[in-house]
Amino acid sequence: MLVRYEYIEFLRGNSMQKTKQERSPDIESHYRRMKDKTLMRLFILPTLVLLISINVFPLVWSLFLSFSQYSAKMVNVWGKNPEMIGVANYRQILSDPEMWVKFITTAKYVIMSVAGEMILGFGLALLLQLNFRGKGLVTTLLVLPMTMSPVIVGLMWKLFYDPNWGMFNFLLGLGRIDWIQDPARNLYSIVIADIWMWTPFVMLLSLAGLGAVPKYLYEAAEIDRASWWFKFSRITLPMISPILMLALIFRIIEAFKIFDLPMGITGRGAMAPPLLAMHLYNVSFVTWNTSIGSSLGYIMLVMVVAITLILVKYLNKAKQ
Amino acid sequence: MKRAFKWSGIVMLILCLGAVYAFASGKKPAEEQFITIHWAQWAPSDYLEKLSEGFTAETGIKVIVEQTPWETFVQKYNTEMIARSDAWDIIVGDSQDIGNMAVNGHYLELTDWIKEKGVDKTFTPASLTYFAEYPKGGERYYAVPCEGDALGWAYRKDLFNDSKNKADFKAKYGYALGVPKSWDNLKDIAEFFHKRPGQTDDPSKEFYGISIYGDNGYDSLAMFAEQVIWSFGGELGDYSTYQVDGLLNSKGSIQGIEYYHELFKFTPPGFGDAFYVKANDSFTAGIVPMTCNYFAFFPALSNEATNPFAEDTGYFPCPPQKGYDGKVRQFAALGGQGASVVTYSKKQDLAFQWLDWFIKKDTQMEWARLGGYTCHAEVLESGEFLNAAPYNPAFKTSMEIFKDWWACPEYDELLRTFSQTIADYVIGGKGTAEQALNKCTDQWAEIFKRAGYYD
Numbered sequence: 001m002l003v004r005y006e007y008i009e010f011l012r013g014n015s016m017q018k019t020k021q022e023r024s025p026d027i028e029s030h031y032r033r034m035k036d037k038t039l040m041r042l043f044i045l046p047t048l049v050l051l052i053s054i055n056v057f058p059l060v061w062s063l064f065l066s067f068s069q070y071s072a073k074m075v076n077v078w079g080k081n082p083e084m085i086g087v088a089n090y091r092q093i094l095s096d097p098e099m100w101v102k103f104i105t106t107a108k109y110v111i112m113s114v115a116g117e118m119i120l121g122f123g124l125a126l127l128l129q130l131n132f133r134g135k136g137l138v139t140t141l142l143v144l145p146m147t148m149s150p151v152i153v154g155l156m157w158k159l160f161y162d163p164n165w166g167m168f169n170f171l172l173g174l175g176r177i178d179w180i181q182d183p184a185r186n187l188y189s190i191v192i193a194d195i196w197m198w199t200p201f202v203m204l205l206s207l208a209g210l211g212a213v214p215k216y217l218y219e220a221a222e223i224d225r226a227s228w229w230f231k232f233s234r235i236t237l238p239m240i241s242p243i244l245m246l247a248l249i250f251r252i253i254e255a256f257k258i259f260d261l262p263m264g265i266t267g268r269g270a271m272a273p274p275l276l277a278m279h280l281y282n283v284s285f286v287t288w289n290t291s292i293g294s295s296l297g298y299i300m301l302v303m304v305v306a307i308t309l310i311l312v313k314y315l316n317k318a319k320q
Numbered sequence: 321m322k323r324a325f326k327w328s329g330i331v332m333l334i335l336c337l338g339a340v341y342a343f344a345s346g347k348k349p350a351e352e353q354f355i356t357i358h359w360a361q362w363a364p365s366d367y368l369e370k371l372s373e374g375f376t377a378e379t380g381i382k383v384i385v386e387q388t389p390w391e392t393f394v395q396k397y398n399t400e401m402i403a404r405s406d407a408w409d410i411i412v413g414d415s416q417d418i419g420n421m422a423v424n425g426h427y428l429e430l431t432d433w434i435k436e437k438g439v440d441k442t443f444t445p446a447s448l449t450y451f452a453e454y455p456k457g458g459e460r461y462y463a464v465p466c467e468g469d470a471l472g473w474a475y476r477k478d479l480f481n482d483s484k485n486k487a488d489f490k491a492k493y494g495y496a497l498g499v500p501k502s503w504d505n506l507k508d509i510a511e512f513f514h515k516r517p518g519q520t521d522d523p524s525k526e527f528y529g530i531s532i533y534g535d536n537g538y539d540s541l542a543m544f545a546e547q548v549i550w551s552f553g554g555e556l557g558d559y560s561t562y563q564v565d566g567l568l569n570s571k572g573s574i575q576g577i578e579y580y581h582e583l584f585k586f587t588p589p590g591f592g593d594a595f596y597v598k599a600n601d602s603f604t605a606g607i608v609p610m611t612c613n614y615f616a617f618f619p620a621l622s623n624e625a626t627n628p629f630a631e632d633t634g635y636f637p638c639p640p641q642k643g644y645d646g647k648v649r650q651f652a653a654l655g656g657q658g659a660s661v662v663t664y665s666k667k668q669d670l671a672f673q674w675l676d677w678f679i680k681k682d683t684q685m686e687w688a689r690l691g692g693y694t695c696h697a698e699v700l701e702s703g704e705f706l707n708a709a710p711y712n713p714a715f716k717t718s719m720e721i722f723k724d725w726w727a728c729p730e731y732d733e734l735l736r737t738f739s740q741t742i743a744d745y746v747i748g749g750k751g752t753a754e755q756a757l758n759k760c761t762d763q764w765a766e767i768f769k770r771a772g773y774y775d
């Protein structure tokens with residue numbers, strides 16, 4: 001600490017020798033505290049400025065815009081663009097039947113993809129508890145999908161699904177089924193790709209959780225001649241439920257705002273599944289209806305926060 | 321030791337901040353003279369960069385053509401302009417975006433410059449209207465026609481001239497198989513070839529009737545739809561009064577959209593997202609007898625390296641059509657872009673130097689030779705241009721029949737709503753053409769009302 005104090009004094013133009021001689025230990029201590037704080041503030045300042053300018057300000061500004069009529073594309077004229085219109089944007093969004101179709105489609109997507117990932121991911125983690133040759137290699141290979149860029153995964157699956165030359169139909173012997181543009185199927189095509197990509201994430205977390213379950217619990221159960229199901233339901237599941245809940249929270253948040261995968265697979269056209277994040281993009285950056293986009297963004301934020309709070313409550317219960 | 325560590329920490333911090341500042345300010349060495357042109361990622365951008373080497377040789381000013389994929393092209397330059405960025409000195413922007421750019425002051429007004437340089441006399445009047453003028457008829461210009469383009473057709477001459485195909489077609493439809501003389505004729509040909517056996521060397525390949533756009537992410541579906549609407553006697557609306565009711569949902573428009581829906585049934589599977597790539601790919605794969613695409617993509621079809629049927633490929637412009645009122649109309653959807661000087665550019669003098677050079681007849685002739693589509697009237701008429709490529713005569717005709725989408729600042733919202741409602745019917749088969757157009761008419765009227773055009 002003394003070194004920092006000396007250094008500050010040096011910066012102020014006082015020689016270190018002189019400072020040491022002139023200041024009493026009490027004053028030194030006082031200066032040291034003051035200067036520590038100053039230095040701390042100096043180091044925090046750039047981060048704080050960045051955080052406020054690229055995070056807090058846009059958040060506040062978009063909240064303001066959500067209560068106005070505004071297009072970022074048009075010239076700013078106060079009173080006209082933006083024009084304050086109260087909660088009209090929220091009313092318009094929530095009273096639009098087509099918007100509710102988007103909410104429902106997104107909910108379907110979240111439920112299907114997250115359920116698939118949780119079941120498969122946990123199942124794979126249980127299988128990887130077994131000892132077999134090449135276990136390390138298999139684990140590494142299984143993890144590979146989640147290390148790829150979602151856009152690349154989307155474009156890759158688009159090629160797989162192509163009804164004319166794609167491998168998906170060919171391997172499953174399904175003929176020329178259109179998985180990309182047929183509205184009856186294309187939501188499932190994104191769900192499949194999402195499960196393929198993010199199951200390893202659940203698997204990794206589950207593996208970590210399973211590895212942390214104390215072995216003596218199983219040994220004690222073995223002594224009591226407990227069945228496999230008993231051990232699973234009374235030891236494994238309760239012990240790893242906090243980490244499974246964590247995986248569930250992460251995946252629900254991610255799946256709720258999914259954008260890159262559908263953008264890669266179906267694009268943002270009229271035949272694409274009506275997912276909220278895709279609609280948000282179209283409203284904000286294709287038709288430049290910035291204020292409606294801001295309102296929708298806030299509705300999505302509130303929904304994600306609400307879901308997360310409920311799940312965190314359950315997570316805390318699971319921890320206890 | 322600790323002191324040295326702290327000193328080096330401070331020095332590193334200062335260096336990092338300095339580097340960030342230098343990077344953000346983006347200052348280049350004073351002696352390096354260059355301009356940056358922003359355009360979409362496609363072959364004409366490469367041609368423009370090649371063409372501009374001549375400008376660099378004359379003036380020493382380097383020209384960088386920055387390319388953005390079509391999918392995000394318009395979004396990218398709009399975002400940059402909103403931020404008043406000086407990243408580009410010239411934007412070769414979409415024709416329908418001219419109103420937005422002019423109204424919001426992102427492009428410099430070039431009216432005086434265009435008149436002074438005689439561009440209004442040397443370039444075709446239609447190209448100047450659609451690529452440069454806003455509002456239409458207002459004689460205020462914001463661009464120089466750069467890449468003239470329109471939707472046109474390529475077809476397989478070998479299949480059209482095949483004696484069995486000719487005989488079977490004549491027997492079924494009662495007239496000779498050939499380059500379509502009407503849109504009805506074109507649909508007959510598509511129907512005739514759809515799933516017709518013996519049209520490919522590989523029997524495992526299915527053959528289909530036609531390749532047309534289906535993608536509705538940007539403007540592809542809308543561009544095909546508008547040309548059939550106009551050809552069947554419909555309208556997108558009145559560009560001067562913004563009236564849409566009775567025009568967009570008129571009998572001619574309904575017939576045009578119904579026609580599009582019928583024609584779409586003869587495309588290969590998965591064509592709901594077909595844009596220029598799929599349009600060309602299906603043709604070069606030998607699974608369709610004809611494809612509709614922008615002329616800018618036809619050089620790939622006349623090249624044997626990229627099209628095995630290049631020798632047997634012919635080209636024709638959009639055919640005429642007798643409308644419900646008995647009147648014959650012929651229209652093609654406009655593509656292409658104009659070059660505009662960015663208001664926020666710090667090198668406007670260099671940008672104007674480049675424009676001065678670009679509008680010269682010799683430059684325009686070279687532009688055409690490289691594969692660019694000139695709008696220079698004299699060059700277009702010249703024998704050299706007409707004989708330079710097999711599709712150039714069809715292009716010349718298309719330049720006489722083209723028409724464009726709305727150019728007002730709200731064009732993108734109109735495009736989005738139109739694409740959504742029309743695709744639901746044309747591709748998805750939901751409802752009827754009349755319902756789709758009525759829905760779109762209501763949405764458009766609401767957009768215009770909100771924008772204040774009816775005040």
